[in-house]
Amino acid sequence: MTEPITPELQKFYDIFDGVDQSKVSEFKDFLETNAVNFNLFKEGNFIERSFPFDMIPRIIPKKEFDHLEAGIIQRVRALNAFLNDIYTDQKIVADGIVPKEYIDSATGYLPSFQGVIPPKGIRTHISGIDLVKDTVSGEWVILEDNLRVPSGVSYPLTIRRAFRHTYPEFFEQMKISKIRQYGTELKDAMDHVNTGGLNVILTPGRYNSAFYEHSYLAKVTGATLVNGDDLIIEDKVVYLRSYNGERLRVGAIYRRLDDDFLDPQEFDAESLIGVPHLMSAYRAGNVAVMNGIGNGVADDKGIYYFVPEMIRYYLKEEPILSNAPTYLPYYEKDREYVLANIDKLVIKDVAEAGGYGVLFGNRLTPQQREEIIAKIIENPRRFIAQEVIEFYDLPCMLNGGIEPRKADLRAYVIYGEEITVSMGGLTRYAMEEGNYLVNSSQGGGFKDTWVVEL
Amino acid sequence: MIDTAITINMAQRLYWKGRYVQRAQTMLKELLLGYDNVIDRDIDYGRYHYAKLDIEIDYGNAYDFIYQGVYGNHSSSIASIIMMARENAIEARNLLEERGFARLNLIHNCIVSARGKEVTPAMVEDFIDDLSFILGIFSSELGRTKAYNFVRLGQYVERFDLILRLYGGFDYVNAELDAMNTLAKRLNPDYQFNKIFTSDLTKALALVNGIINKVIEEKACIFDTVEKESQTQG
Structure with missing residues (x-):
């Protein structure tokens, strides 16, 4: 079932009817020319692949987004509180809200980090919250919380610029919330927890599926893009090895690799992409690691069940958004x-x-x-x-016409001095009709998400 | 203006990006020159010319010569040079101007999609124009000074490397060596100026190609080795 047409979407179609639709192909050219890729590994082969894009945006009325924003911020606050609790007193376990077995058996739970307090008590610096809109209730439903290394934010940010260049009419005639401040907000969040030194983005390297994004975020934040072997640890302090022999202190690391690969001394000894002894610096409070170590316990699919209870427990509030x-x-x-x-x-x-x-x-x-x-x-x-949540399809330009496809929304949240939700997000759609799996790793495409005020 | 810290890895990427883009442009120009010489002077001109780079190529006519120059199975084929330029550019793209990156990627995409088809001199000229656009950005970019100085250094070293190999132009290299030295000094104040006092081609090439190793501090690399050894022992 396709989402009913709102006045905001109608406005889009009215403008769409009057623009040169042959220019749609420019988006594909733009993505290919600029190598805006989401790469895949298939049968052991690295395949460079630009992320399929559909130009009809998901349009969310501003009022509706305000509600979403409040619910998402509430959820991230609770999840951060949960992580702080789990890695210290575990009151939520002692009070019988979450069974201890669920914590202990969560693959992302790292008991060796018990008692480690990250700078400013922030662990969920960058979250990606996955939602769908239920056709039965008409409400947004949370499907997943991604609190480790959520990817995807660079794609709507990149395409928005191309959209403005190709079809300025929409931006002249509609009041579309801006998203380009994301880079500044991310930089501010890095500065907020920085323990003194450079901000860096740690990438697994060029063959990671989201390398484009790592590079993009380095560009828009001004952080230095580093591989594991660019960093060294001395006396529990992280340094960047500059080309001229200088060692520059690092104060915040936005790591784009999972815990397992981050420090071969602490986790997977086979990891060649991590930084040996990095955890000694983290434990000593000498560097901020974004997102926090051990966050996987909070976005475990089993723990998801308990998030509404976490909100009640930590915030003494009723959840604004529901779980499936x-x-x-x-x-x-x-x-x-x-x-x-x-x-x-x-x-x-x-x-x-x-x-x-x-x-x-x-x-x-x-x-x-x-x-x-x-x-x-x-x-x-x-x-x-x-x-099974029967979530809405969105109209997509496919096969020479407009066809419905299942689509979700990933909202991006930055936890710095304040918690901010990007006024857009990544809308992912399934390539085949009736398919509920919209993940990019499953071959899905993406749309921009416009928050529109009439 | 962004001028972030530059790691050893990134410095290498930027330097090699400059080298490969310059190499691509020079080799494309040589291809056009060779094309005319294959037609007008000597069918074997291309063979002799590539032999100066220790490369054997085989072709039957002028069009085939160009095709082998672009797609031949050798290290100086335009396809492999552009691929290497692009690989380095991808890794360093956060420090590079977007339009330059896009233009390089476009050349790469064209070369990949045209494999097996006829390569004409007009296509070669188009690639040269695109590369000139990219090289123009190298010399005009002010915002990311340090990053582009690495690219420019690579560009200079490559140009002189090829001039020495192909034409043995010692005087020209000596005259322009100052430019490379100045760039190297800007990147690393500890850098000691190089002078060429030899007419031995191999030694001169080693000297010019060794400039980057004096810009990227040896002690940084030594520290790396010591660190890795101590970890192994630990």
Whole structure:
């Protein structure tokens, strides 16, 4: 079902009808010429691929976005509080809100970081919150919180500039919120937690799927783009090795690699892309690492279930935005429901991401059904089950016409001196009709997201 | 204006980006010159010319000569030079002017998509024009001074390297060596000026190509080695 046309979307179509639509091809040319890529690894091969773009934006009325913004900020505040609690007193566990087993068995939980307090107590510096709009309730529903290394923000930021150059009419005639301040906000957030020294963006390197984004963010923040071997640790202080032999102190690292690869002395000893002994500097409070170490415990799919309770517990507020109805097979009552209703649920493996490990119950063969049931019974903590959210399709320019496609929204949140939500975000759509998986790693495309005031 | 800290890795990328772009332009110009000479003077002109770079190429006529220059299976093919220029540019693009990067990427995309098709002198001229645009940015960019000084240094070194190899122009290199020395000194105040007192081609090439190693401090690299060794031992 396609989202009903709002006056804001109607305004877009009115202008769209009057513009030179043949210029749409300029977007593809722009993305290819500028190598705005989201690369893929397929069967062991590195494939450079520009991210498919659809020019019809998702348009969110300003009032509706204000509501979203309040809900997202509330959620990020609670998640940050949860992480601070989990890595110190674990009051939420002691008070019986979240079972200890869920914390201890979360793959992203790092007990060795218990008691480590990051600069300014901020752990969720950059979050990507995934939402969809439910066709039944008409409300936005949170699908996922990405608190480790959420990617994607550079694509709408990049395409917005091209859009303004190609079709200024929309920006002249519509009141579209600006997003270009994202770079400044990110820089300010880095400065806010910086312990004294340079801001750097740590990339796994050119063959990472999101390398374009790492480079883009370095450009717009003025931070130095570094590989692991550009940094050294001496006396628990991080230094950048400048070309002229100088060692320049580093105060904030926006790392774009997972915990596992960050420090071969602490995590995966095989990692060649990390910085040996970096965690000694982090533990000593000599450098800010963005996002915080061990954040994976909070965006674990199993922990997601408890976020509304976290909001009530830490903030003493009612959640503004809802989760998708979720069941934890860990609880006997939920398990019984899941096993009895598996055909109408989505089953998610909590250890997977990027659209992998997601099974739609109504598409399972009898054998697959038996297998997944056996796995749930054997290890209920490993799975969650959710009601299928019938979320809205958005109109996309495909196959020479306009066709509906499932689309989600990733909202980007920066936690600095204040918490800000970028007034746009990345709208991802599935390439095939009826496909619910919109992830870029699953071949999906993207749209810009316009927050519009009439 | 952005002039961020430059790492050893990034300095190398910028320097090599300058070298490969300059190499591409010089080799394209040589291809055009060779094309006329293959037609007018000697069908084997291209073979002799590439032999100066220790490269063997084989072709049947002037068009084929150009094709082999662009796509031949050798290290100085335009396709491989542009690919290397682009690889370095991708890694350093946050410090580079966007239009220059886009133009280089466009050349790369054209070369990739045209493989197997006829290469005409007009196409070569278009590539030269595009590369001249990029080289123009090298010399006019003021905002990211340090980064572009690395690119310019690479550009100078490459130009003189090729002049020495192809034409043995010692006088020209000596006259222009000051420009390279000045750039190197700007990038690293500890840099000691180089002079060429030899007519030995190999030694002169080693000297010009070694300038970058005096700009990127050896002690930075030594520290790296010591660090890695101590980690291994630890």
